[in-house]
Amino acid sequence: MDHEIVDYMEMALSTAEIAAHRGEVPVGAVIVDTASGRIIANSGNQMVGRSDPTAHAEMLALRAAGNMIGSQRLVDCDMYVTLEPCPMCAAAISLARIRRLYFGAYDPKGGGVEYGARIFDQASCHHRPEVYGGIHECESATLLKNFFETRR
Amino acid sequence: MDHEIVDYMEMALSTAEIAAHRGEVPVGAVIVDTASGRIIANSGNQMVGRSDPTAHAEMLALRAAGNMIGSQRLVDCDMYVTLEPCPMCAAAISLARIRRLYFGAYDPKGGGVEYGARIFDQASCHHRPEVYGGIHECESATLLKNFFETRR
Numbered sequence: 001m002d003h004e005i006v007d008y009m010e011m012a013l014s015t016a017e018i019a020a021h022r023g024e025v026p027v028g029a030v031i032v033d034t035a036s037g038r039i040i041a042n043s044g045n046q047m048v049g050r051s052d053p054t055a056h057a058e059m060l061a062l063r064a065a066g067n068m069i070g071s072q073r074l075v076d077c078d079m080y081v082t083l084e085p086c087p088m089c090a091a092a093i094s095l096a097r098i099r100r101l102y103f104g105a106y107d108p109k110g111g112g113v114e115y116g117a118r119i120f121d122q123a124s125c126h127h128r129p130e131v132y133g134g135i136h137e138c139e140s141a142t143l144l145k146n147f148f149e150t151r152r
Numbered sequence: 153m154d155h156e157i158v159d160y161m162e163m164a165l166s167t168a169e170i171a172a173h174r175g176e177v178p179v180g181a182v183i184v185d186t187a188s189g190r191i192i193a194n195s196g197n198q199m200v201g202r203s204d205p206t207a208h209a210e211m212l213a214l215r216a217a218g219n220m221i222g223s224q225r226l227v228d229c230d231m232y233v234t235l236e237p238c239p240m241c242a243a244a245i246s247l248a249r250i251r252r253l254y255f256g257a258y259d260p261k262g263g264g265v266e267y268g269a270r271i272f273d274q275a276s277c278h279h280r281p282e283v284y285g286g287i288h289e290c291e292s293a294t295l296l297k298n299f300f301e302t303r304r
Binding site for chain 2: 047048050051052053054055059062063066067069070071072073074086087088089090091092095096097109110111112115116117118119122123124125
């Protein structure tokens with residue numbers, strides 16, 4: 001596997017761990033400008049901290065990246081996220097024109113890419129990123145499992 | 153029709169008009185705390201102005217309302233929006249536990265409630281608001297039509 005892909009996902013995993021320490025469901029997302037290889041956004045979940053139902057890691061990363069490059073279209077940008085995006089985040093990833101989506105654990109209950117609404121497979125979806133699931137899948141899933149176990 | 157429903161939608165329409173003056177696709181969204189009848193958020197599209205692909209009127213209203221009431225769960229809140237929400241916004245409305253969704257124009261191309269991903273009809277959708285479409289439908293649609301005609 002491409003060494004860089006694993007590196008970026010490890011960065012997203014570190015961000016997810018930090019989110020867990022803040023009491024947030026541990027999900028982390030990184031956006032990379034593919035021309036430079038530079039990480040232009042790196043966010044963890046903040047729904048609790050911000051009292052914001054939209055503050056999923058992916059959404060915060062998309063907002064930060066748009067702000068950084070001065071455009072709502074993140075062309076030539078890839079996203080790395082530790083969990084399969086939900087329908088909200090998948091639709092936002094499409095709106096932002098993300099080139100490639102790499103995700104960690106699959107999410108049969110809440111996912112909107114391979115499960116549920118399957119956002120990118122809809123005829124009305126204007127942009128479908130290339131999708132690569134299961135990158136560092138076990139680490140991502142274990143992080144979530146441990147988080148929910150300690151909360152019971 | 154309930155007088156208040158029309159009043160709230162007219163407020164959303166005014167907000168959509170203001171968005172058009174800023175060069176944004178004219179969509180407006182209002183969130184009402186149903187116990188008090190008070191408008192707790194009122195937002196128009198800001199994707200261009202904020203360079204933010206997620207800055208749809210509904211998303212900004214959800215973020216503002218969560219911030220105002222100090223919770224990511226907007227229980228006993230209703231949303232009024234001039235256009236059928238897209239899949240991103242529909243999924244966010246579900247995550248926020250909005251009680252009732254009133255919308256203006258239907259959106260066969262971009263909508264995610266009655267069209268496309270039909271977010272609330274998915275088995276994996278945990279919360280489905282009551283949905284009432286077509287409130288002030290023509291005014292909402294005309295606002296959008298005029299906006300795109302002047303841009304050609």
